[in-house]
Amino acid sequence: MSRPIRSRHFATAIAALSAAFSVSGCRAADTGAHAARGGHGDIGGTLVVALPADVATLLPPYAVGTQEQLAVDLMFDRLAIPGDSINTIGDMGFGPRLAERWDWGRDSLSIAFHLNPDARWHDGVPVRAHDVQFTYRLYSNPAAGVESASQIQSIDSVSTPDSLTAVFWFKRRYPEQFFDATYQLIICPAHLLEQVPVADLRSSPFAHQPIGDGRFRFVRATPGSSIEYMADTGNYLGRAKVDRLILSVTANPGAALTKLLAGDADMYSAVPMTSAAELERQGDLAMRLYDDLSYGFLWFNLRVGPSARPHPIFGDRAVRRALAMAVDRTKIVRNVWDSLGTVINGPFASPTSSADYTIAAIPYDTVRANQLLDSAGWRKGADGVRQKGGHPLSFSILVPTSSKTRQQMALLIQDQLSHVGAKVTVDAIELRAMITRFQSHDFDAGLQIWHTDGAMNDLRQTWSSAGVKDGLNWGSYESPEFDRILDSALVATDAAKTHALLHRAYTVINDDVPAVWLYQPRQILGVHRRIHVTTLAPFAWYAHIADWSIPADSRIPRDNIGLASVPR
Secondary structure (H helix, E strand, O other): OOOOOOOHHHHHHHHHHHHHOOOOOOEOOOOOOOOOOOHHHHOOOEEEEEEOOOOOOOOHHHOOOHHHHHHHHOOOOOOEEOOOOOOOOOOOOOEEOOEEEEEEOOOOOEEEEEEOOOOEOOOOOEOOHHHHHHHHHHHHOHHHOOHHHHHHOOEEEEEEEEOOEEEEEEOOOOOOHHHHHHOOOOOOOHHHHOOOOHHHHHHOHHHHOOOOOOOEEEEEEEOOOEEEEEEOOOOOOOOOOOOEEEEEEOOOHHHHHHHHHOOOOOEEOOOOHHHHHHHHHOOOEEEEEEEOOEEEEEEEOOEEOOOOEEOOOOOOHHHHHHHHHOOOHHHHHHHHHHHHEEEOOOOOOOOOOOOOOOOOOOOOOHHHHHHHHHHOOOEEOOOOOEEEOOEEOEEEEEEEOOOHHHHHHHHHHHHHHHOOOOEEEEEEEOHHHHHHHHHOOOOOEEEEEEEOOOOOOHHHHHHOOHHHHHOOOOOOOOOHHHHHHHHHHHHOOOHHHHHHHHHHHHHHHHHHOOEEEEEEEEEEEEEEOOOEOOEOEOOEOOOOHHHOEOOHHHOOHHHHOOOOOOOO
């Protein structure tokens, strides 16, 4: 397979970007000549963000996808948010949001959050402790079917000694208690949702006209077109600097990039590397690199459909191991991602509390791969394709049509696996259809990417047995040994012991090969130069977007619409 051709300008642009933004969670430079100017002149303007797909839901408990998380986070707050250092252990670095302060119990089995008395829902109703209690009960209610429920299972209950105090009670002490109580729960308005039957939440009026408490308030949504927000001018944290923020929906990443290049959008957060040179030529656009807590992998489906019977190919660990050995991960990542991708050795992104840079990966070894397949009874036929019991070693890899990089990687994997006798078909389908196939366990293999929240507990949701039923473990990997070691790591209070246990857990999962760990990407954000970007947080690039501004003397016509035209 030949390498894609990159222009000299592309290589130069990437090298310059990498040198300028080598620090994780870096603070972006000013994007325009007037960006350094502060004061009242920075209030106002319109920020249009291009999205590569539609938003499936505006309900916080069900906002799992990248687009949904962005759409919800703009208008809803948590009790506290992590700092840009991505610490998830204890409360170091966390900043106040709905909770202005907190106190730990003497035995560390409770945390009392004291709410900001000025916090209001956008309908004017105060945010109170009962909202926090209601939110916990909603997320943990099995009937609600919230996929992140497994991540808060160590929280026992939430009590409300008074209207401004919510006390979280924990079943045991563990490193990420604070993270679970804050970041995992997006606080929801009890007065609007408490009387709605859980089964009716997704079709409720609130699902289409949400009322939040963040620095942006919801205005309107046009399915397949846009979601519009306006600054909450009386917000307890201070108003957002721009008047309006619009999520402009497109059908795919290519359309989102086109919208940015045409000037119909002000930014796009996932510019492909192959378009870096084109952005560089656009005088009114700038590029910013940012670290993204994502990791990509080739996912094997170990069990098929509702019957949960072992997959005829991937149900055999020896076969999975052989196929992993036949994949040259370094070559694939270098070919597709160049210097913007890093080969990973486990189910984690860097830098996070769960990362382990010493874990051994399965080596690239086609000789050993062929030996393992021979031993497993898969013999090569005249056409070079292996067979066993009359069944060919043939399977498909699902990839989304919206991701050119994953399609390129799938083709390289297809070519590499053919050399050990596997016949691979690349099946490119629409992203939501692919997720539906994953959720139904209706697939052989797939190229998937997880955007993590940086927490160690994320491993339970994505790779533990508990995640098969209530989480995101759609490949149905189940290992009592991995579960046991992971559970021990998540409750260990000594950091050294925690990392030693995680190392053992990674050794187990790597030996079991539920996936081939491939890469962690760095992302390119394309943004109009008139936008003053402050910080791109690694856990969510948009975390500080309410502080982004457009200086008055740099504005274009759509910046001058203001709040007056926005219905309240």
